[in-house]
Amino acid sequence: MAADKAQGRVLLPDAVLPYRYSIRLVPDLERFVFDGEVKVEVEVHEATSEVTMHAKELQFLSASFQSAEAGAEAAGAVEINQRCKDTTVTFVFPEVLPVGKGVVTVKYVGVLNNQMAGFYRSSYKDIHGNTKTMASTQFESLDARRCFPCWDEPGRKAVFGMTLVVDPALTAFSNMPESSMQFVKEGGKHLREICFMDSPKMSTYLVAIVIGEFDFVQSRTEHGVLVRVYTPPGRAEAGTFALNVATKSLDIYDDFFGVPYPLPKLDMVAIPEFAMGAMENWGLVTYREVDLLIDAKTASGQQKQRVCIVVTHELAHQWFGNLVTMAWWDDLWLNEGFASWCENYAANEIYPEYKLWDQFASDTLAAALRLDSLKTSHPIQVPIAHAEEVEEVFDAISYCKGASVIRMAHAVLGHEAFQRGLQAYMKQHQYSNTETFHLWGAWADSSKKPVKEMMSSWTEQMGFPLVEVKACTFSGATAKLTLEQSWFLASGESPPEAKLWSTPLFIRTSAQADKPPTMMSSATMDVEVPISSADASNEFVLVNEGVRTPMRVAYTADMRARLSRAIKAGKLGESDRSALVMDAYALAKAGKLAVDDLLRFLSSYCGEKEYTVWDAVSQVLVGLEKLLMGGAPVEMFARFRAFAEDFVWRSWEAADPGWEPRPTDRHTDSLLRGLLMKMVSRFAAGPSWLAEARRRFERYIADPEANAEELPDEYRVPVFQAVLSRGGAKEHAQLKSAFTKLTKNIDQKHVFLAIGTTPEEALKKETLRWAVSGEIKIQDFFYIMGSVSGSSRAGLDLMWSFFKSEFTHIHNMVKTASPSIMDAVISSSTAGYCSTALADEIEAFFEAHPLPTNKRKISQVLEEIRTNAKFLARAVETDLAKEQFWTDLGASLR
Numbered sequence: 001m002a003a004d005k006a007q008g009r010v011l012l013p014d015a016v017l018p019y020r021y022s023i024r025l026v027p028d029l030e031r032f033v034f035d036g037e038v039k040v041e042v043e044v045h046e047a048t049s050e051v052t053m054h055a056k057e058l059q060f061l062s063a064s065f066q067s068a069e070a071g072a073e074a075a076g077a078v079e080i081n082q083r084c085k086d087t088t089v090t091f092v093f094p095e096v097l098p099v100g101k102g103v104v105t106v107k108y109v110g111v112l113n114n115q116m117a118g119f120y121r122s123s124y125k126d127i128h129g130n131t132k133t134m135a136s137t138q139f140e141s142l143d144a145r146r147c148f149p150c151w152d153e154p155g156r157k158a159v160f161g162m163t164l165v166v167d168p169a170l171t172a173f174s175n176m177p178e179s180s181m182q183f184v185k186e187g188g189k190h191l192r193e194i195c196f197m198d199s200p201k202m203s204t205y206l207v208a209i210v211i212g213e214f215d216f217v218q219s220r221t222e223h224g225v226l227v228r229v230y231t232p233p234g235r236a237e238a239g240t241f242a243l244n245v246a247t248k249s250l251d252i253y254d255d256f257f258g259v260p261y262p263l264p265k266l267d268m269v270a271i272p273e274f275a276m277g278a279m280e281n282w283g284l285v286t287y288r289e290v291d292l293l294i295d296a297k298t299a300s301g302q303q304k305q306r307v308c309i310v311v312t313h314e315l316a317h318q319w320f321g322n323l324v325t326m327a328w329w330d331d332l333w334l335n336e337g338f339a340s341w342c343e344n345y346a347a348n349e350i351y352p353e354y355k356l357w358d359q360f361a362s363d364t365l366a367a368a369l370r371l372d373s374l375k376t377s378h379p380i381q382v383p384i385a386h387a388e389e390v391e392e393v394f395d396a397i398s399y400c401k402g403a404s405v406i407r408m409a410h411a412v413l414g415h416e417a418f419q420r421g422l423q424a425y426m427k428q429h430q431y432s433n434t435e436t437f438h439l440w441g442a443w444a445d446s447s448k449k450p451v452k453e454m455m456s457s458w459t460e461q462m463g464f465p466l467v468e469v470k471a472c473t474f475s476g477a478t479a480k481l482t483l484e485q486s487w488f489l490a491s492g493e494s495p496p497e498a499k500l501w502s503t504p505l506f507i508r509t510s511a512q513a514d515k516p517p518t519m520m521s522s523a524t525m526d527v528e529v530p531i532s533s534a535d536a537s538n539e540f541v542l543v544n545e546g547v548r549t550p551m552r553v554a555y556t557a558d559m560r561a562r563l564s565r566a567i568k569a570g571k572l573g574e575s576d577r578s579a580l581v582m583d584a585y586a587l588a589k590a591g592k593l594a595v596d597d598l599l600r601f602l603s604s605y606c607g608e609k610e611y612t613v614w615d616a617v618s619q620v621l622v623g624l625e626k627l628l629m630g631g632a633p634v635e636m637f638a639r640f641r642a643f644a645e646d647f648v649w650r651s652w653e654a655a656d657p658g659w660e661p662r663p664t665d666r667h668t669d670s671l672l673r674g675l676l677m678k679m680v681s682r683f684a685a686g687p688s689w690l691a692e693a694r695r696r697f698e699r700y701i702a703d704p705e706a707n708a709e710e711l712p713d714e715y716r717v718p719v720f721q722a723v724l725s726r727g728g729a730k731e732h733a734q735l736k737s738a739f740t741k742l743t744k745n746i747d748q749k750h751v752f753l754a755i756g757t758t759p760e761e762a763l764k765k766e767t768l769r770w771a772v773s774g775e776i777k778i779q780d781f782f783y784i785m786g787s788v789s790g791s792s793r794a795g796l797d798l799m800w801s802f803f804k805s806e807f808t809h810i811h812n813m814v815k816t817a818s819p820s821i822m823d824a825v826i827s828s829s830t831a832g833y834c835s836t837a838l839a840d841e842i843e844a845f846f847e848a849h850p851l852p853t854n855k856r857k858i859s860q861v862l863e864e865i866r867t868n869a870k871f872l873a874r875a876v877e878t879d880l881a882k883e884q885f886w887t888d889l890g891a892s893l894r
Helices: 238-257 303-318 330-348 364-372 387-393 397-413 415-429 436-447 451-459 532-539 557-568 575-591 595-605 611-629 634-655 669-684 686-701 715-724 729-739 745-757 761-771 782-791 792-804 809-814 819-830 838-848 852-875 882-890
Strands: 002-004 010-011 016-028 035-042 048-054 058-067 081-082 090-096 100-111 119-125 130-136 159-166 170-176 179-188 190-194 209-212 216-218 228-230 266-271 282-288 324-326 431-433 466-476 478-487 503-505 517-519 526-528 552-554
Touching: 035 048, 048 466, 048 852, 058 081, 058 819, 090 100, 130 266, 130 282, 130 595, 159 170, 159 209, 170 190, 179 503, 190 532, 209 466, 216 517, 228 238, 228 526, 238 266, 238 303, 238 330, 238 415, 238 557, 266 303, 266 503, 266 595, 282 303, 303 669, 324 330, 330 387, 330 397, 330 436, 364 397, 364 575, 387 745, 387 819, 387 852, 397 415, 397 436, 397 451, 397 503, 415 436, 436 451, 451 882, 466 503, 478 557, 517 782, 526 819, 532 557, 552 575, 557 595, 575 595, 575 611, 575 852, 595 611, 595 634, 595 852, 611 634, 611 669, 611 852, 669 686, 669 715, 715 729, 715 745, 729 745, 729 761, 745 761, 745 782, 761 782, 761 792, 782 819, 792 809, 792 819, 809 819, 838 852
Parallel strands: 016 159, 228 266, 266 282, 324 431, 466 552
Antiparallel strands: 002 010, 016 035, 035 100, 048 090, 058 100, 081 090, 119 130, 130 209, 159 190, 170 209, 179 190, 216 228, 466 478, 478 526, 503 517
16 A cells, blocks of 8 residues: 555556456346456556555455556466455566556456445345345445456546446346347356446446346436436336436536536436435446335325435536535535535425425534534545545535535535536546545636635534624614634534634524525624614514524524514524524523523424424424433423423414325325324323324224225324334233334334334333344344333333444444444443443443444544533533422413
């Protein structure tokens, strides 16, 4: 391995570099192995007798090099040296290779693993109920090397020619369309050899292969690209919704980026076992079944929205990531942050009724701020020395904070300059690699603004600002604000260092809206804004209107009271209402707002009727419940539960969502029904509601396929949870039995998310043993763990105990799978604790049982637990300990 000393990166030697791969694979789906041969056309830049490539879990048979010089003969490698720790192979040749072009030919064998990484196998049931095996690939970030030896680095782009030799009964496809096919006899079997057209120049992690039995639906975009959605046999119609989204998205992105989609086709495939949500392989996008397939009769609005944004996200990558690729993994955010912004942009163009930009505040932005308020966070542009480190930063910083700062840039630059800059960036860098400064330069040219100076404070340092209003005076037609910005930490402790951001302030009053932002680049700032002098007592000032800057805002008590009145009067938009309550919750957790003041502010949301706002309110209510459940006095917790019950039931009655969809329902009404069902199930399930829940549960359990509409997807899980949490062995057995009748992964997932809510310890233990029995796919087993730990404090304790006792078994299950799987298990086993003693215990356990690829996740969980403990200690010292506070708070809801 070589080091790029200027950047601190560990890279392969660059004496020999590829420009075209010709790959031939012969998979055996019965023995779970494959034969491989790769011919790599290379350029020898420096005289050397060695060629080093990445390789993992491959067994090499032979290697040779042949110079392109006339009359040159192939020279076989005299040594083949594999370094398992570095996942490399070095081929040593008898003589120095001449500078110039040549071909490296390697023959090898590999394993079709079951870890959802590299070239791997999945099992599924065909339409007759028989278990079958298919094969597919997942190469990002570092697993192309599990399929063929290569220069497995994003900056080493090349052309790929793929040949697959498969059973004639199976369908096989790759990034590009088929160019030729012939029948061959190999290994005593009659097989079909399929050659595919050469790909564009691209990175190794985007190469893709799928082999199996499929049905499909197809269409063409208005611009002429053939799009297909491949589904399990017999389920072609389930691909129709995603097909419609895909065809529209490609045309939207063609126009938006100003560069047409460059491939002749786009295939999207549902894979039965898949570690992530989807993978953007160029021209062959792979998905979890739940993120691609939609049953038109039973799918909830939430499912449709999820499929829509996953498809728009992956197709944005066909430009951001595939056409133009980050030079190294430290700019992963250029891929994921942009795709996360684009998913909302394109989906909003297709389905404006989804109101995704209003949902952004309580979804994408909330996830970003939650993680980035920890000291164990990282910058968007995170230094990556060893490529393996990138597995730890496929997180809410790269995706959600990346999307949030891009949204801020869009607001500051304006749509036209933003788009012009992107189009220039795409045209200049297509088929090549970039770094963040290339994007800043394109936007600076299009906007004539100092983009790098503004944006670098958001991408090169971790964290975000708390903008605190130190004083606000209303005088005549003017409000005068004194502002201070500082690094916000969830723990509330003093920041270890001073930081400043170039912070756009979108300040709004009733007399002023849509004004260009005021830039705050210093620690303090005085601002004057116009107000309505006619009604000064009800005037308000909103510092981050539209929630376009990723920050928290702390208002004075008077300003918060004015904003509370504005909320009740309907004067604030949905995203602003969402952000205000989430800011208040974060400030209370950090000790910068009294918890009793948070609850008084929260009471102004009782009766809220918009889903986008209720999404934020629900996060606050559930968050407070989990925190107080973790160690608050019994009386305090009981009073909070009584308040939450009253709050939720009054809101249910005000919104009146009912059990049945209505012809007048908007998309967000469907989402609200599902969310309020979840909240009623958790906090306010009275006798009549429970009776109806039980009736629908019994009908569904009797025949899940025939009675699916009796228990719609949008609230199936809350009903399961309500019935199981108040039931026993009978209900638990009923739900587990229903699982055996379900064939769709989305329906099975509903069972996983609820099965652990049974109150009986013995049943919880049985449930956890089921999760790791091998009956549940690796992609799903942690959902069951989360249902146990999230059910109660006893459930969390049981899950943590189970994780400790079964650690070796669980680790062996997932050790070569994506680290994200173990991250999910760790969260399910520990997140929710509010005790420094337990944080110490968890820390000691992982010191004794180290997980290097999950180190960042573990440190973040520990910080969150210790932050929760501080919050709980503060909460018991406030008015929450007084009965009169809860009496007055309840009265404020009436």
